Amino acid sequence: MPEFATALDSITRVHGVRGAMLVSVSDGLVVAESSMDGVDGAPVAALTASLAGRLRRTTEAAGRRLPTFIHLRAATGTVLAVPSNDDLLVVTIGAPDINVGLARLEMLHVAERGI
Amino acid sequence: MRAVEPWVEGPLAAFLDESAARLTLLMTSAGQVLAQHGFTRAFDVMSAAALGAGIMASTDELARLMDAPPFRALAHQGVQHGLFLSGFDTPQGRWIGLVVFGPESSLGLVQLFFQRLVADLAKQAPTEAPSNRVLGSDFEDELNASLRTLFGQ
Numbered sequence: 649m650p651e652f653a654t655a656l657d658s659i660t661r662v663h664g665v666r667g668a669m670l671v672s673v674s675d676g677l678v679v680a681e682s683s684m685d686g687v688d689g690a691p692v693a694a695l696t697a698s699l700a701g702r703l704r705r706t707t708e709a710a711g712r713r714l715p716t717f718i719h720l721r722a723a724t725g726t727v728l729a730v731p732s733n734d735d736l737l738v739v740t741i742g743a744p745d746i747n748v749g750l751a752r753l754e755m756l757h758v759a760e761r762g763i
Numbered sequence: 764m765r766a767v768e769p770w771v772e773g774p775l776a777a778f779l780d781e782s783a784a785r786l787t788l789l790m791t792s793a794g795q796v797l798a799q800h801g802f803t804r805a806f807d808v809m810s811a812a813a814l815g816a817g818i819m820a821s822t823d824e825l826a827r828l829m830d831a832p833p834f835r836a837l838a839h840q841g842v843q844h845g846l847f848l849s850g851f852d853t854p855q856g857r858w859i860g861l862v863v864f865g866p867e868s869s870l871g872l873v874q875l876f877f878q879r880l881v882a883d884l885a886k887q888a889p890t891e892a893p894s895n896r897v898l899g900s901d902f903e904d905e906l907n908a909s910l911r912t913l914f915g916q
Contacts, residue, residue, distance in 0.1 A: 675840070676871020694871030701869075 655761065656682035659738070659754045664746030666725075668755075671737045673697045679736065687741055696729050696739050704731075717752055728752065732759040765913045766798035774883035775800065782876040785844070786863035788812055791856060792819065796909055801863070805910045815861040819850050838870055847873045851881045854888040 652670060659668040660683040667684035669692075671677070676697035678689045696718075703715050718729040721744070728740040728751055738755045740746075764779060764787075766772045771789065775798050779787060786801035788808065794816035802808045822834045836849035847862040847870065860880070864873050 672871075674866075674869060676869035676875075690871065691875050694869065694875045697869060698872055 652680035653682055655758045656680060659740055659751060659758065662742075662747050662751045662754055664726075664743040665751055666741045666743065668738070668740045669693060670732070671697050671739050673700055673731070673735050673737050684741075692727065692739065692741060696727060697737060700729055700731060700737050717756070719748065728755060730755040730759045764798070764800040767909050767912050768797060770887045770889065771798045771884065774880050774887055777883065778876050778880040781879075782862070782864065782873050783868040784862045784864045784873060786811075786861075788815065788861040790816060790859050790861070792816060792850065792859055796913060797858065799913050802913075805914055808910075808913060811861060815848055815859055818848060819859050823850075836874070840870065845870055845873070847877065849877060851884075853881075853884055854890050858884075 656668040656670070659665060665683075667681060667687050667689065669681035669684065669689050670679040671693040672679055674697075676694035678693045681689045699720075700715070700718060703718065707714055714731065716730065718727075720727040720729075724744065726740075726742045726744060726746050726748070728742065728746075728748065730738045730752070732738055736759075738758050740751055740755060742751065764772065764775060766775060766789075775787065775789065778784070779800055784800070787799065788796060788802070788811055789798040790796045790812045794812045796808055796812045799808050802811070818837065822837060826833045833850065835851075836847065838848075839846040843865065845864050845868075847864070848859065850857060850859050852858075860877060862873050862877065864870075
């Protein structure tokens with residue numbers, strides 16, 4: 649899956665990013681990951697996919713458009729997620745001082761390419 | 764949720780709460796049921812336990828034929844439901860977990876919280892060997908006692 653790795657590498661080059669991965673929303677499983685040193689991707693994938701699925705159902709129930717960008721901030725880190733196609737999610741894990749704007753641009757770019 | 768061994772209840776309740784599993788069965792590798800959640804008929808529990816133990820025995824044998832360690836888990840994904848089956852070691856011997864989940868959960872969530880369940884069971888388990896072995900003439904009595912516990916009858 650070199651095309652996945654190349655796409656994710658563009659995200660991991662952003663300041664503050666510790667890792668990026670593609671996650672199957674329905675399964676909550678990691679499809680591909682990049683530079684996840686020291687981060688166990690499986691729990692992040694499962695929980696982020698669950699969160700994205702719940703947000704999707706929430707916005708549908710509220711009659712709103714589906715979320716295009718999810719940003720979770722915690723004291724020691726950040727999780728960003730962008731839905732790609734019907735079942736894939738681009739997920740980025742970063743430090744609290746991550747460059748969110750640039751990371752978001754790169755994630756949207758990966759998602760738009762339809763990977 | 765009902766369990767034959769009281770110390771199983773805490774870890775299993777936490778797993779059910781976190782994973783949103785619809786059906787869960789914990790059993791020995793021989794198919795003796797130790798805890799269940801979601802089943803309403805004893806017949807279904809005993810059938811599922813026998814089938815689950817049979818599947819694990821088959822995959823263990825396949826692994827042996829390939830000179831590989833036993834497979835840790837097996838998953839089936841259907842249109843409405845998924846099934847996760849995994850063997851794990853406890854101080855009480857080798858157990859099997861069978862989990863059925865719907866679209867409100869996912870394989871990733873079930874795997875994640877099943878790992879925690881296994882770790883919690885290892886912490887909570889009494890270290891001494893099980894006191895009663897279900898063999899021979901005791902089998903029917905033990906089976907009936909387990910079913911009464913599992914279904915509160």
